[in-house]
Amino acid sequence: MISCFYKLYYLFKPMLPRRVQISLRRLVARWKQSRYRHSWPIDESAANPPKNWRGWPGDKKFALILTHDVELAGGQEKCLPLMELEKRYGFRSSFNFVPERYPVSKEVQQILRSNNFEIGVHGLYHDGKLYQSEKIFRQRAEKINRYLADWQAAGFRSPSMHHNLAWLHHLNIKYDLSTFDTDPFEPQSDGVATIFPFRVQNGLPEKNYVELPYTLVQDYTHFIMLKKTDIKIWQEKLDWIVAKGGMALLNTHPDYMNFNGNQFKPDEYTAAYYEEFLKYVHTKYKDQYWNVIPKVLAAFWQSRF
Secondary structure (H helix, E strand, O other): OHHHHHHHHHHHHOOOHHHHHHHHHHEEEEEEHOOOOOOOOOOOHHOOOOOOOOEEEOHEEEEEEEEEOOOOOOOOOOHHHHHHHHHHOOOOOOEEEEEOOOOOOOHHHHHHHHOOOOEEOOOOOOOOOOOOOHHHHHHHHHHHHHHHHOOOOEEEHHHOOOOOOOOHHHHHEEEEEEEEOOOOOOOOOOOOOOOEEEEOOOOOOOOEEOOOOEOOHHHHHHHHOOOOOOOHHHHHHHHHHHHOOOEEEEEOEEEEEEEOOOOOOOOOOEEEHHHHHHHHHHHHOOEEEEEEHHHHHHHOOOOHO
């Protein structure tokens, strides 16, 4: 369920200046950080592996999945610089675009695909109304399915991490990315309490899909809401996931990354933080991680379980 605060927030959001939106969310974030300090960023109960778990391919210690939600046209303009940054360290990731919020560039998508990155669908309008009723969801699902087919996309992520896993069977997807192990800062903050993927079934095998919860704090929460100026939370959570042999799944937003080092907007942070994280993984855990795009991990999970 979405909290009363967020219902009011989404109602009045279009009328609020961006700085006011951020200030309100920062107030709530500081309160939640104190209240949930015993279950965030690490929830010890989330470490239990699935039954009959035999480990990751190649005897890797952990899986590393990098994902990006492209909120607006400005974020789309940063996708290729972000792609080049990840390629520099040998990583691959997925980019999720909002079909009808801004003109989505087929050229950008093609360049990403040609470099072995993945394309996914991120809602439809990003207006906070996708889950208002199952009727609305099913109506929009028809359009979303057309974009999934047109973009050759296997995966979906809901805007603002709203979710109803039963309704997602209306989508023609192989995996979903709309949940998390623990994250009290999200509008719908019911975590799934696992750092492993899991299958979602409804009796129709062709509609089964794999849920891939994110397990590292989102960049917007980390750098904009909580105003952190280092990557300590990312490092500590990653180290814990590695020790437990789980899946480290990170969601970042090119919209909020600043690649030029100046003229920072209120909702931007330096891309150097993300590069520092990539360096940390690449150096400390060299040859120990299984970094694949989400559809590869989903296919592995379906075949294994």
